[in-house]
Amino acid sequence: MAGVRSVREIMVDVFEYPHIPYWFTLRQAAGIVRNTLLGGEKPVHPLVVLVFDEKYNLVGMANLREIMKGLEPLWGATGDPAAAAAAGGKPASESPVATIMRPTTAFVEPEASVADAARIILEHGLELVPVLEDRKKLIGVVRWQEVFQECSRTALGG
Amino acid sequence: MTEAAATRTQIDRENPQKLYLQLHSILKGKMERGEWGVDAQIPTEEELCRLFDVSKATVRIAVAELVREGYLRRQQGKGTFVCKRVIPEGLSMLTSFKEIMLEAGVVFETQVLAQTVMMLTDELELKLDVPENKHIIYLKRVRLVAGEPVLLQESYLPHAVCPALLAEELERQSILELLEERCGVRVTRVRDYIEVVALGEEEATILGLSAGSPALLLEQYFFAGDAQVMYTRSLKRPERFRFVIELERT
Numbered sequence: 083m084a085g086v087r088s089v090r091e092i093m094v095d096v097f098e099y100p101h102i103p104y105w106f107t108l109r110q111a112a113g114i115v116r117n118t119l120l121g122g123e124k125p126v127h128p129l130v131v132l133v134f135d136e137k138y139n140l141v142g143m144a145n146l147r148e149i150m151k152g153l154e155p156l157w158g159a160t161g162d163p164a165a166a167a168a169a170g171g172k173p174a175s176e177s178p179v180a181t182i183m184r185p186t187t188a189f190v191e192p193e194a195s196v197a198d199a200a201r202i203i204l205e206h207g208l209e210l211v212p213v214l215e216d217r218k219k220l221i222g223v224v225r226w227q228e229v230f231q232e233c234s235r236t237a238l239g240g
Numbered sequence: 241m242t243e244a245a246a247t248r249t250q251i252d253r254e255n256p257q258k259l260y261l262q263l264h265s266i267l268k269g270k271m272e273r274g275e276w277g278v279d280a281q282i283p284t285e286e287e288l289c290r291l292f293d294v295s296k297a298t299v300r301i302a303v304a305e306l307v308r309e310g311y312l313r314r315q316q317g318k319g320t321f322v323c324k325r326v327i328p329e330g331l332s333m334l335t336s337f338k339e340i341m342l343e344a345g346v347v348f349e350t351q352v353l354a355q356t357v358m359m360l361t362d363e364l365e366l367k368l369d370v371p372e373n374k375h376i377i378y379l380k381r382v383r384l385v386a387g388e389p390v391l392l393q394e395s396y397l398p399h400a401v402c403p404a405l406l407a408e409e410l411e412r413q414s415i416l417e418l419l420e421e422r423c424g425v426r427v428t429r430v431r432d433y434i435e436v437v438a439l440g441e442e443e444a445t446i447l448g449l450s451a452g453s454p455a456l457l458l459e460q461y462f463f464a465g466d467a468q469v470m471y472t473r474s475l476k477r478p479e480r481f482r483f484v485i486e487l488e489r490t
Contacts, residue, residue: 101357114359117372136354
């Protein structure tokens, strides 16, 4: 059953995913998404970037939807970059990623069961959940696809 | 740079690398191979646009970077010319790496402002030779002498070069020593560029100066053999430093 295998057995390396510091702008984040997640022959799923602080602590994540939403004043029908600039504000593309990311609120321990990880993913609506050793050190991430494989196998057999 | 990039002579639109980067390495290749000799005038912007079928903006960025790197010089009203290389052949630099980083005899304190991981940005593409999908270790440190900030240093290394750096205490140890001790990476060559720049707001605040104040910018490209292992950008309060460069004929 899904409860038997541990998170450690199904987690993937954090370096599978792009890392950005929270002070990077949406312009920089969008460029990195294009070059990394979407740059290869096959997109890297889930489409999400990990956001870190100065001390390499994971502080949040952002998916394409959130980055796009942050850039909406520049591409949306009502968007008028000139008006925004005239108002003295910086264009949305120069806002830091910290303003649009989802802060990290949930994590799993490496020895937790896959079912525990599945519950956290469902409860928090996450694409992936960070795996922290001793509640501190980021050692991997658990993704939807592996959790799905494991849980569906348990539920349906095969 | 990959071998393919080093010998490329035409823009490859299938290549995901940005056009100005491709053009930059094509033009650099022409000078390094001697196709464009010292003092030769290079084609005009318009001619380069036609030759390589790229926009003026692409040509401008590539040429501006080569001017900044000392490959080309612009002469008002005349055109752009190939420079003599700054470091003459047959001369080697004697300055030890430690002395490059730390001015000898000065007691200083180091504060680590950032020790984290990021990806390549457009601004960094020409500075660090690493594929776009690879992670980069970013280190930001400030040096203080008698409590006063005198040097702000940002270093960028491909993560794969020395992952252990992320866990090291950088307050007391030099990055070059750590690279060698922890990861067996021995820097064999450094290329320096020194210029005077106006400080941005954030940099000025860290150095205790007002935005727009002049500072010395030292850019350093570190190599181990042919592979680039680090790019460092150091901003120094101009009144606190004197550079010594010693050359010896070999």
